[in-house]
Amino acid sequence: MSDVVSGSDTEAKGGFDAARIQEVKAWLVSQFDAAGKDVPEFDYTPRSIAHLHKLATISQAKTQAAGIVANDFRQKAAEYHSQAARIREILEAVGLAQESLPANVVSSAQVLASMANLLNIRDTELSSFLVAMGDISLRKTGVEEKRAKVEKDSRVLLDYTRKAIQRLTYLKRILAQLEDEVAPCEAQMENWKTNLALMISKEREYNQRYANYKALLNRVGYTPEISHGVLVEMAEHRKDLEKKTKPILDTLRSYQDLPPDKALAVLAIEDKKRQYAAAEKYLEEVLQSALAST
Known part of the structure; x- marks a missing residue:
């Protein structure tokens, strides 16, 4: 292909393009090695290099961000494990280990933990439950208000739709009636056209007679005083x-x-x-x- 970039052409275009191509190659090798596959052969064109470099930059940024988040989760997990071990030692020291507790107490504790996770609270304090329940109540009230508003709007739209259907039915009936009256109206219009042509001819005839009578009166010396x-x-x-x-x-x-x-x-x-x-x-x-x- 004419736009294929070879090694010598890349060196001729400057170190920046060569460095970009090396970055793209290194990124492709790392991605395909992670998948256990070889990098396929393809032509390095300026367009493909620019597109792959953009993808590599985005991928590296997301990989770095994911690594930071993963390290944070690992650190939190280690802290939670250490805290859980400490709490377990304290409970065993006071005789409240999970193995020594009755089954109903264990199930109640599990239900309480599930509710805490469901309410998205960090502890099982009563105040936290009350705040979470209040937040849920407020959300429920908001949802009910929105639902009432949506139902009201739905009723209004349903009323508008019903009226529109009635008007559409009326207009269809009027249209059918008008279509039935088209033929008689056309015949009447043709009759009117014929009568109009006759009236025009009569008008011309009467105008000619009027002109003749007027000329005759002028010829015999008629004046408006002789009425x-x-x-x-x-x-x-x-x-x-x-x-x-x-x-x-x-x-x-x-x-x-x-x-x-x-x-x-x-x-x-x-x-x-x-x-x-x-x-x-x-x-x-x-x-x-x-x-x-x-």
Whole structure:
């Protein structure tokens, strides 16, 4: 391989890399010798050297720490053995050796020692038992409080879950109902589209008619003052005037049957002309007043 590090290459890279490789080799030999096996052959690459050196450093640190702890345990064990021997000598001197004690006393002492180990206390004093029991009671209270809280939260979550299931069921029912109504709504929408197209065409037609009628009104001189109400009022005045002028016209027609008299005819004609002019003036005043009021 191209990244294989040989002995000459290692020397070329400096004493630090060579020292690191020697440390790795020594650590591998010690580990495999402890397991009763030979170190397998492999290529020492920069990456493998760095990884193995890291593992060796961690392993040596942990081995050193384990050795310190093991020495401490050995020292404590020796102290416990010496203390046990001393206590045994004292008990034998006062006649309280384990062999001379009744079986029930030995079993009680073993139960007491088991309880002390279970409660994790260093002696069998009553105060130590009371403190341990109090600590257990406090832990029990804390566990019960946590359990009550968890049960309360569980009930709340169960209620939320039940409500969520109910809402999900309702939404599913609404969804099914909406899916059933899709086809009728689509048909109705198509009908509305058709009607909308017809209405648009009618609107265009009506707009064209409106434009035509407007042009026609402009062409004949229609103004907003000439409204339907004004025309009706003028027609009523016209009827009144016709009623008033009808006797005069009848009189004029009766004069046509008389023998011709030039002087009387002139006078009669002048009189009728004055009456006719007065009637036209009255009609004009009525029209003017109607237009002004509108």
